[in-house]
Amino acid sequence: MNHRSPDAPSDRAPRRRRRGGEQPMVPRAEFGSYYGKPILNPPVWAAADVxxxxxxxxxxGASAVIAAGARLTGRPRLARISATGAAGAGLVSFAALIHDLGRPDRFLNMLRVLxxxxxxxxxxWVLGPFVPLAGVAAASALTGRFRWLGSLAGTGAAVLGPAVSAYTGALIANTAVPAWHDAHRELPFVFTAxxxxxxxxxxxxxxxxxxxxxxxxxxxxxxGELLAFERMRHRMGLTAEPxxxxxxxxxxxxxxxxxVAGALGAVLGRRSRLASAASGAALLAASLCTRLGIFHGGVASAEDPKYTVVPQRERLRAAADDDS
Structure with missing residues (x-):
């Protein structure tokens, strides 16, 4: 009987030829979990809602800032468009959050404690007052009535605007989802830009x-969005793969x-309202694609055990090297 050493390569192991002769090829690592279940529970949020x-x-949030600046610099039509956009987008965002929570009273429960x-x-607590303030500012801009009240409400919305724009990046980074958690340094900057x-x-x-x-x-x-996102992917390494x-x-x-197309169009078509509008539509679509891409990337990283196991092993190895 031909006894094989435990260290000898199996006849079934794939081989590849190298300069020094045939050597066994190490098979690709497989990362699994009990009963084929993911190590992390993937987000159950609906893509449309979140x-x-x-x-x-x-x-x-950003439109409220533009609207306030436009009012101060005497640009009434820009102020009207941005104020209306801030109110409408804020209301849609608020409705999407409520729909994802399932019941309005769950949102009210979160206001019990800060x-x-x-x-x-x-x-x-930021989104709650922002939506009515933006609504009052938009109503005043559209009707031309109670301008002092609209200006006051618009200023309040503009103060809250940067936080409304950025906090969702910190929100999803404050989870165990690998592609979101490992992006915690840059994700708020990506969202703000x-x-x-x-x-x-x-x-x-x-x-x-x-x-x-x-x-x-x-x-x-x-x-800023492109630069922050590329820096984020470069720093994250493996967990940026999704x-x-x-x-x-x-x-x-x-x-x-x-x-890229929207930014170039905004610069080159600055004298044409039609070209500017087309560039604006491209930038709106770009932001939507980026947010949805980040959402789906996070879901994919939670479903694959590799993005949980490998970084943990690397951190443990690094900690052991530091102690030695």
Whole structure:
């Protein structure tokens, strides 16, 4: 009988030829879990609800800032478009959140206690007053009545606007989902820049004589979003893989292409209202694609045990090296 050493390669093991002769090829590692279940429970949120919540909330917050600046600098049509966008997007974001929660009273329950360490708690307290303030400002801008009240409400919405734009990035990063949690350093910056690009894009629908501030914010936001996202992917390493494949990868690539096209159109078509509007639509679509891509990338990372196991092993190995 031919006895084989335990260390000898199996006859069934795949081989490859190298300069020093045949050597066994190490099979690709398989990461599993009990009964084939994911190690983490994937997010159960609906893409339409949470994706809409992330996108419209960011658009609302940044649009409120543009509207306040437009009122102060004497750009009434830009102020009207941005104020209306802030109110409408804020209302849609609020409705998407309520729909995802299932019952309105769950939102009210979150207002019972303010937890500064909880992004969800802080975000609830920020979004709650923002929506009615933005609504009053929009109503005043559209009707031309109670301008002092509209200006006061618009200023309040603008103060809350940056927090509304950024907190959703901190919110999803404060989870165990690998592709979100490992992006905690850059994700709020990605969301803030994406919100600026979207709100600037909405402002490009205003007449070209008034849209210069929105144009600057749109280009700066698009560039900032691309830079922050690439830095995030480079730093994350393995857990950034879901952002480059599958549905998430397609959405991210579409968002990148639309951002570049929208920013270039905003610069080159600054004298044409039609070209500006087309660029604004591209930037709005780009921001939506980016938010949905990040959402689906997080879901994919939670479903694959590799993105949970490998980083944990690397952290344990690094900790052991530090102790030795």
């Amino acid at each position: 994706g809409g919540y992330l996108f419209f909330g960011g658009l609302a 937890k500064p360490t909880s992004p969800m708690s802080v975000g609830t 994406s919100s600026a690009a979207a709100a600037g894009g909405l402002g490009l629908f205003a007449p070209t004589a008034e849209s210069a501030p929105a144009r600057v914010l749109a280009v700066a936001g698009a560039g 952002y480059g494949s599958g549905r998430a990868g397609r959405l991210i690539k579409a968002g990148t292409a639309l951002s």
